[in-house]
Amino acid sequence: xxxxxxxxxxxxxxxxxxxxxxxxxxxxxxxxxxxxxxxxxxxxxxxxxxxxxxxxxxxxxxxxxxxxxxxxxxxxxxxxxxxxxxxxxxxxxxxxxxxxxxxxxxxxxxxxxxxxxxxxxxxxxxxxxxxxxxxxxxxxxxxxxxxxxxxxxxxxxxxxxxxxxxxxxxxxxxxxxxxxxxxxxxxxxxxxxxxxxxxxxxxxxxxxxxxxxx
Numbered sequence: 455x456x457x458x459x460x461x462x463x464x465x466x467x468x469x470x471x472x473x474x475x476x477x478x479x480x481x482x483x484x485x486x487x488x489x490x491x492x493x494x495x496x497x498x499x500x501x502x503x504x505x506x507x508x509x510x511x512x513x514x515x516x517x518x519x520x521x522x523x524x525x526x527x528x529x530x531x532x533x534x535x536x537x538x539x540x541x542x543x544x545x546x547x548x549x550x551x552x553x554x555x556x557x558x559x560x561x562x563x564x565x566x567x568x569x570x571x572x573x574x575x576x577x578x579x580x581x582x583x584x585x586x587x588x589x590x591x592x593x594x595x596x597x598x599x600x601x602x603x604x605x606x607x608x609x610x611x612x613x614x615x616x617x618x619x620x621x622x623x624x625x626x627x628x629x630x631x632x633x634x635x636x637x638x639x640x641x642x643x644x645x646x647x648x649x650x651x652x653x654x655x656x657x658x659x660x661x662x663x664x665x666x667x668x
Contacts, residue, residue, distance in 0.1 A: 553613035
């Protein structure tokens with residue numbers, strides 16, 4: 455939830471009982487589209503391939519911007535210290551990659567377990583001429599939220615992006631200081647009314663009839 459106004463965050467998710475099963479951005483994008491909203495799902499990686507969560511409410515606009523951008527994207531990845539070093543020759547360890555790794559460290563996971571993300575509250579698209587990824591400032595307002603129903607037991611992590619609302623470039627020749635645009639985010643977790651789950655079963659992984667290596 456946006457507590458004070460626009461702020462982008464990066465989201466990762468794993469099977470709580472088996473972190474080798476995790477959200478798969480590429481397959482989710484292929485099945486659901488490049489941007490998610492109410493009714494869309496995130497899918498897990500091979501060899502599991504099942505829906506692990508379904509979005510149940512979204513207060514952000516779903517119409518494209520004049521440039522064709524949309525919110526909550528599966529197109530981009532996370533900012534990371536290696537990218538800052540490559541582009542700016544600078545050492546910066548408060549990136550989304552670092553923050554996600556710190557968040558899951560108590561669960562005996564490392565940066566090797568951090569994976570491509572869902573960029574929540576972030577407007578992105580592809581340039582129609584060159585198909586180059588672009589971002590626009592977040593349109594989130596105080597009180598906006600993205601809600602989902604966990605289809606399996608999940609371990610989730612977010613990083614408040616150090617780019618804030620992405621109104622100021624954080625890398626490249628035109629970079630500035632985005633810190634003044636950074637705002638807090640809130641997370642709320644609810645139990646579901648058991649009556650709503652009557653007849654529902656958690657999705658099972660895809661089961662092959664024979665080994666793919668036979």
